[in-house]
Amino acid sequence: MPASEFTLIYRYFAALGRGDAVDLSVGDDCALLRLEPGERLATSVDTVVEGVHFPADTFPEDIGFRAVSVAVSDLAAMGARPLGMTIALTLPDADEFWLNAFSQGVGQAVSEYGIPLVGGDTTRGPLSITVQVLGALPLAEALLRTGAQVGDVVYVSGCLGDAAAALAFLNDEWRPSAAAAEYLLQRFNRPRARLDLGAQLLGHASACIDISDGLLADAQHIAAASGVGLRIDPARVPVSPALQGCDDQEQVLKWALGGGDDYELCFTLSAGTSAPQSCTAIGEVVAGEGVDVGMELDFAGGYQHF
Amino acid sequence: MPASEFTLIYRYFAALGRGDAVDLSVGDDCALLRLEPGERLATSVDTVVEGVHFPADTFPEDIGFRAVSVAVSDLAAMGARPLGMTIALTLPDADEFWLNAFSQGVGQAVSEYGIPLVGGDTTRGPLSITVQVLGALPLAEALLRTGAQVGDVVYVSGCLGDAAAALAFLNDEWRPSAAAAEYLLQRFNRPRARLDLGAQLLGHASACIDISDGLLADAQHIAAASGVGLRIDPARVPVSPALQGCDDQEQVLKWALGGGDDYELCFTLSAGTSAPQSCTAIGEVVAGEGVDVGMELDFAGGYQHF
Known part of the structure; x- marks a missing residue:
């Protein structure tokens, strides 16, 4: 050196x-x-x-x-x-x-x-x-992507889409209120890794991934690794008050489903297991493959660096 | 991802x-x-x-x-x-x-x-x-930079200066023979980490560092970390046959003392301890500070990336 x-x-x-x-x-x-x-x-x-x-x-x-x-x-x-x-x-x-x-x-x-x-x-x-x-x-424990079982419930922590909305704001694609802008930039620039939640889920969640590339892209990793399908209800995907106030809710849905950089956790729990606070059930694990959101989406899920 | x-x-x-x-x-x-x-x-x-x-x-x-x-x-x-x-x-x-x-x-x-x-x-x-x-x-062992003791002998593995000479060749600063060029480029492009030697020295060497920035710069790290001086005899610093054949032996000395990227080990052993094969004694640990090579050198020791 x-x-x-x-x-x-x-x-x-x-x-x-x-x-x-x-x-x-x-x-x-x-x-x-x-x-x-x-x-x-x-x-x-x-x-x-x-x-x-x-x-x-x-x-x-x-x-x-x-x-x-x-x-x-x-x-x-x-x-x-x-x-x-x-x-x-x-x-x-x-x-x-x-x-x-x-x-x-x-x-x-x-x-x-x-x-x-x-x-x-x-x-x-x-x-x-x-x-x-x-x-x-x-030695015997880890939250892997491979353990999701048919019948498990799919959860996410926090709210999704904030970081993508912040990037869109930085790129002059929309104009949030001043308070919303401040919140969204904070979410993009100061994401919080969910260490406490991960520790809490260890030994309980059947599969887990962090949402870095967008909910659909990362949920797809769980589906592929576990050899199952994930059915996600877009209406249940939690978004922040800052995004609830946005006029274009179709765009909000795209940010929440496809936008990366939120660094929340997506995980699966067996049905009947209670989820930690500030986590939201958004769907279920089904037989099959891939992630089904019950609608056609006109965007690719997740970032592509190449 | x-x-x-x-x-x-x-x-x-x-x-x-x-x-x-x-x-x-x-x-x-x-x-x-x-x-x-x-x-x-x-x-x-x-x-x-x-x-x-x-x-x-x-x-x-x-x-x-x-x-x-x-x-x-x-x-x-x-x-x-x-x-x-x-x-x-x-x-x-x-x-x-x-x-x-x-x-x-x-x-x-x-x-x-x-x-x-x-x-x-x-x-x-x-x-x-x-x-x-x-x-x-x-748990209790490691080759650190901090353990060199006054009276210890300073060693290096292999030959020094080859990588610097190869870079000088690539920069058209000199022209080695075809055989020497092939050897030197191999030394630059395919440096060998001395894992076996490190394992052999563990528990025996009092201090150790790899030579990435040049012998003088890296020996200086041992001196500073151990709170001692290192006296190195330039005439004993081993150079390869490829460099022994070079007309400008003053330049060879600069490569061997100041050139980086050889990834040999520099280490200290208490006097009387026998050194592993293909290692050369080049000096001794003395009271004081810094690295003394007994001559004025008109180049800065080591790479400066900034």
Whole structure:
């Protein structure tokens, strides 16, 4: 690691590296982390690229918070306990103001999720951030995509479509009220990974995924992995008051069903099992394949980065 | 994960995900890995960017092999046993030929190092590859940078300067013989992470680092972390026959002392301890600070990416 890179990382990030599971943080060839006896490691990696995953004029503080949330959301979707993370940061130049604000946002996520930053790499290039998350799960348990059973009920947490509506607003495609705009931008820039919900579902939900690419696309992953069909009632998909106030409810439905970036959880529970608070039953698991919403949709489900 | 991204990853990489420690590989929100009882996790992340870390016309097969080697080298430097890795790949477009060749190179590294590819992310953007490696170490052991003691002997593995000489050749700064050129390009494009040596040194070396930024820069990290000085005799720094044949031996010395990308190990052993094969004693640990090579050098030690 070059000296200046080293200095940058130390100045801004070293304070974020402490945690119960951390034996050794930034500063050697590897970080060292401990799992508890009877646990195994859960890991996932997510890259966000400027202009692809967030607009070029996004505040660096939001970029930092959001990049961590996107990655931590995968731990939530497995029901894993956060252990630590690394960040590989590619930057056009070593802008101290940018780095300071970015590290503030990362620091807020470190506190919110209790996930120390234990390592990283900085390179020069067009802005992108890769966050690798490390979590722990009991050896015998995990929230997988594969366990949905015919007869199970399909749930989602929170409200859907907010992030897609925020992006449409940023792209001047519609104009929400000032209060709605503030709420929606917050939802896009500051998504909350549902770690507590994931932990609560562990051992109970038969399948789970986080909604990063849109409800239909992600529900489709559960259907395919579990070898079942999902029947979802669009009228039951929860949307926020900000979107309930939108004139074009057909557009709202598209955002809620097809828009990505909400980072809520979609999961299945056996019928009769009570769902955690602020989760909504939206359908059921049926024999067959694919996701059926009972209507024709004139949009492709989910983001396509390529 | 978008559908097409999913398909790409599956087509090219899914076969690389099997391993003894792997409970679950690519295909869910996280991969799941097992450590043995009494082990802890070692992790590191490295990004390589086209035009910064490798020339734009590098063969994709070499890019793949090299990106993995660079990251695995950090496991070697800690003495860790490889468990698995993830790759975050940012690509300008989904070129099937490129991806096929790249995955061949990754596959060769997976075999060579016994490190399965358990997860990944692909995004659109200027070419860069971030590899996160996961390894295992006994709870009480690790090769750190902090343990060098006054009186210890300083060693390096293999030969130094080859990668820097190869880059100089690629930049038309000198012209080696055809045989030397072939050897040097191989050393740059196909660096070998010294996993076996790291494992052999675990419990014996007092400090260790991999030479990614140049001998002087990396030796300086050992000196600073251990609170000692390192006295290195430039005449004892091993160079390959390809470089011994170069007319400009002053330039060779600069490559060997200051050039990065060789991914050999620099380590310290207490005096009287015998060193593993193909390692060379190049100096000693002394009271004080910094790295003393007994001469003035007119170049900065190590790469500066910023």
